[in-house]
Amino acid sequence: MTRELFGTDGVRGTANTYPMTAEMALKIGAAVGRYFRKDSSVAHRVVIGKDTRLSGYMFESALTAGLTSTGMNVLLLGPIPTPAVGLLTTSMRADLGVMISASHNPAVDNGIKFFGPDGFKLSDEAELEIEALVQAGVEPAQSRNIGRAKRIDDGLFRYIERVKSTFPNGMRLDGIKVVIDCAHGAAYKAAPEVLWELGAEVITVGTSPNGFNINQNCGSTQPRVAAEAVVSNGADLGICLDGDADRVLLIDETGAVADGDQIMALFASRWAREGSLKGNSLVATVMSNLGLEQFLGGEGIGLERTNVGDRYVVERMRSGGFNLGGEQSGHIVMTDYATTGDGLMAALQFLAALVQSGLRASELANVFEPVPQLLKNVRFEKGQTPLDDEAVQTEILRVESVLSGRGRLLIRKSGTEPLVRVMAECEDEGLLHQSVDAIVSAIEAVL
Template sequence: MGRDLFGTDGVRGLANTHPMTADTALRIGAAAGRYFRRDRGRAHRVVIGKDTRLSGYMFENALTAGLTSTGMNVLLLGPVPTPAVGLLTVSMRADLGVMISASHNPAEDNGIKFFGPDGFKLSDAAEEEIERMVAEGVEPAQAGNIGRAKRIDEGRFRYMERLKATLPHGMRLDGVKVVVDCAHGAAYRTAPDLLWELGADVVPLGTAPNGSNINDKCGSTHPDACAAAVVAHGADLGICLDGDADRVILIDETGRVADGDQVMALLASRWSEEGHLKGGALVATVMSNLGLEQFLRARGLRLERTKVGDRYVVERMREGGFNLGGEQSGHIVMTDYATTGDGLMAALQFIVAMVKTGKPASALAAQFDPVPQMLENVRYAAGSDPLGAEAVRQAIAAGERRLAANGRLVIRKSGTEPLIRVMAECEDEGLMREVVSGIVAEVEAAGG
């Protein structure tokens, strides 16, 4: 059957609009609960975390109703980062983990992400089966077998201790001044508290969520405020998280932005030198810069590319036995320590490199010169199929021929928003802009 609910990262959309309605969330909860209740001879539990969106309360209650109706016991974590849910699903021996978040999207959106009992995001096959069960309906548990729900407070503290354990034994961050922008999101307490407990001098931003200001001109998608604060406070580093803190963008002491590609380049080269990088490769998506690939090749390392989405990065890492991967957008996945992208963990590993080498962030955050890259997002009308239009296909084919010698072109639909993403890389910036603008014009015409 087709996938009407699940995209590249769970279910996501505008709150109170299909598929992100309370009714659908209840039915998804019931289907997921039934799917994961394989062993009926013991108690079953699910952990639910969320970010700070106003609609999170609605979806938390709806999912709880659906899950408990199938006999699942629900542990409500409150606002915690997405990677905390992956961790706690395993450490608390839950059958299922759920994160209510639309990540970097505006506050009006929301989403539902699922983690299996191993702490990893669900496979396409599992999501398709849950979607089938949603469509067909789920038999509820008998009245005496309905699950219970309760709130727990220790979840984020367990997660913080896990993050501390990823640092070299005895390492402290005393003397390191950090600006951390939490995007008014899920890490608004966790990130400043963690860095302070490790000894850092912390300047917090984006720590006053009100239900509607998550990601609003702050966080990883809007790093300007953090960059200005780094310079104003004379900080050593700026850390910009997104709404659910599974991605990070770093700011060096001069206010310059470093994306996920630069962070992955640093970690890959250092881990390789230390004999810690498994498989001699880094796993990243088709969106990562060509300069990263050239940087790795010069060091005898490979870049393994996947479809866009950190879940596909993780799947390839698990298949190939690799332990480092991520996305240019700032999802950094370190499977020795976590099951999904973790912005705070990646920031800590960067600070470890600063402490060990004694070098400033500016010396570590510019590992390679990126090949000129251009990305345009084109919004299209509901019901239209711009990529199916003949004029668009012809424009793409012509662009690929023009860039074939010294660049590349990546065209894809967003899995979380009604957008066509047009990305090109080329040493000849003028040619690159011509190609992108031509394709964008055809997509806009075809997409209404």
Template sequence: MTDTLFGTDGVRGRANSWPMTAEMALKLGAAAGRYFRRDKQEHRVVIGKDTRLSGYMIENALTAGFTSTGMNVFLLGPVPTPAIGYLTHSLRADVGVMISASHNPASDNGIKFFGPDGFKLSDDAEAGIARLLDKGVDPCAPENIGRARRFEDARGRYVEYAKTTFPRGKRLDGLRIVVDCANGAAYKTAPSVLWELGAEVIPIGVEPNGTNINAKCGSTHPEAAAAKVRETRADLGICLDGDADRIILIDETGKVADGDQIMGLIATRWAEEGRLAGNTLVATVMSNLGLEQHLASKGIALERTGVGDRYVVERMRGGGFNLGGEQSGHIVMTDHATTGDGLIAALQFLGAMVETGRTASDLARVFTPVPQKLINVRYAAGKTPLDTDAVQSAIAAGEAALGTSGRLLIRKSGTEPLIRVMGEAGDLALLDKVLGDIVDAVRRES
């Protein structure tokens, strides 16, 4: 079953159910430890987590697996996912692990692996770990068992690094900022960075209890932050997800700006400053057609990839590009981070506010989106609705109806049992009908 173990962002599932069991975490730790420990020299792994209750179980099981193969483990505690990428490289670790299911509910969890360069593992590396799982891993000799210890300085190191990405000599004095940490991994780091840079910080979603991560808060539920922005007359709202690798912004009027608008702003500014490598932004097939049209008007190319920030990063590295991301709020800036970093993306936006003196609402409305709708349809275990003739016929009929005036993207989620039905078109009535027909067909087969 290991051929289905890794999804688009590591291993993920419902806690205490396959594959997110203590037994599987132990085996994964052992297999990853053996994969990266290829000689008798000292090797180390860093392990971080978000605030889910099941993180304790998975952390302990992974530690047992890694130490059984002779790996020394540094336990970082709750830190953002991008901190793992940064600290894996900074601490010269052989592998980094983040225990998180990102924006998913607290009942889920996941395991993401990072290589020694701080980037997420390639498909080939994940396949190598999966083969070791199938084969079985022999433990090391008793005298070679690894050690584990808490690394107390992880959060502070990341805070100090994040501040270096803000424009030199600038501060956030006079800005009132709401930051919603989703009761997740950044509940201490994000408010600290903003306060240390001089902002008046109004934190929400900073009381994790193990079960409230992403619960009606954070980037997937920006309503709470929008209400707080209006209530406190804040200059900006920042919404992170459970592991802080995503960001959604709220302007001073309470309006939401998604990842496409943020990428559009950063790409335009970097291009004007000569900092946009290859004069290209890398985004996924989910990004709005309006973003592509805006970039083209500025002479900036847009390259699209499959859904998942790892595929964005792979294309960025392959093409030598330094900016990419997803509409959902993953913003990857390889000049600063090896994966999506919500806080550092927020600092780029705040830097633009400080340097230009413009309001968040002015900066966040970079282009007019082409109307886009996304409907998620949950399907039962064992079902494959996209493979059925009925669903394929509905999709073909929808594409014919839209013609060249719109586009459809129908795909299976890589992290949840969902079929994502997305469409774009200027004719909203036609778009609603096309999507409705496809959704009905998927539900009948689910």
């Protein structure tokens, strides 16, 4: 069976367009409820969180209807970061966690992510079984076994306290000025509160969600406004989260942006020196810069590469016993603290290094010199398969032969958007641009 509903991070699409319709959300809720409610003799519960998109209300109601129809008791958390759902799934002894979010996508999109009872995202095998249940249809529970739903008021407080507990005991952020950009998303309350309670002077950006402005000209995908705020306010650090706060980019005092590769390089090298980097290796994806790999090799640290998607990073971490991994885009996974990427926790670890070292952010965040890398996206329509075209495949082979021994090429379909991503790395920037542009042109010619 092929995956039709699930991408690299749950189900995602434009709201009110297949598969992100209320009707489909109800069916998915019933299917996942049946999948996890295997013993009808005991009570089963599911926690549901969401970000700040207007369509979140619709999907929250539809999922609740589907889940309760199969006998699941639903605990509604309201707007809350994705990593909080993973945390609360385990701490509240739920059988399932659900996050309604399209992460860094625009407000018109939405998505549904699932966490198992261990707080980790579901495996490909589990998602395939749930898809099969959606297609086959699910018998509802008997009338007396219908589930209940209620709102939980202290979920955000629980998460805030958990995040603060990951900061070194006795350390404070007094005298540190921080710009926090919450992308008008799920962390708009939690992130500023955590930083303020730890002693920082906090300047907020992107903390006024209205249902339509999530990720709009702000957040980790568009850090310009936050960078300007850092410089104009003389801040020590800028923190840019995405819409569901599972990824982060950092901005130093000069306004320069540090991506996930630089953050992971810093953490890996520090943890290795402290003896706390399990397996003496970092897990990252094929998208991470070659400069990261070269830096880690020089430090005697291994690099494990996976397919794109923080879920695949976590799977490799768990199978290999590693405790640090992530993506260039800013997912930083620290399994000593959380079951998924947590942008706020990662930012606190950087701030702890800032306090402990006495260095400026620009001295900490510029760990290695990246190999020139270029990424371009080509959008396609539903049903189109440009990478299967013979002319495109021929051009890819040609470019690969030109780059052989001089760089690397990576071409893939996005798992969250209808895009083909064309990425190359090469020290020769002229050849880098020629290579990417040639493949982009070949793809566009067949669309």
